[in-house]
Amino acid sequence: MTFVSPTSGERLGLSFIIPRTQDELARRGAMMLRWARTTCGMMGRSPDFMNVTFAAWAAAARLLRAEAGPSSARTSAATTTTSASATSP
Secondary structure, three states: OEEEOOOOOOEEEHHHOOOOOHHHHHHHHHHHHHHHHHOOOOOOOOOOHHHHHHHHHHHOHHHHHHHHOOHHHHHHHHHHHHHHHHHOO
16 A cells, blocks of 8 residues: 655655556555455545546656647746736735
8 A cells, every 4th residue: 555755765655656667557556446445435535536646647747748739838827927916906
């Protein structure tokens, strides 16, 4: 259910791992299966579900940036600036 962080050396839940190998992916899958079996499938959102989502986004960051294209960074920055000025008194 845990792994040792390569950066901090701390033991963390497998939901935080960004799988780089087939073994790491299988270990994370086994952890999620254990949550499901332990709760008889009644816990649709275990405490780890969002960690796995963010780990997947982190693993795909390069692909997502490439798909978005160079204009998305400018669009995102403009939206943030517009939103911030709209909420400022």
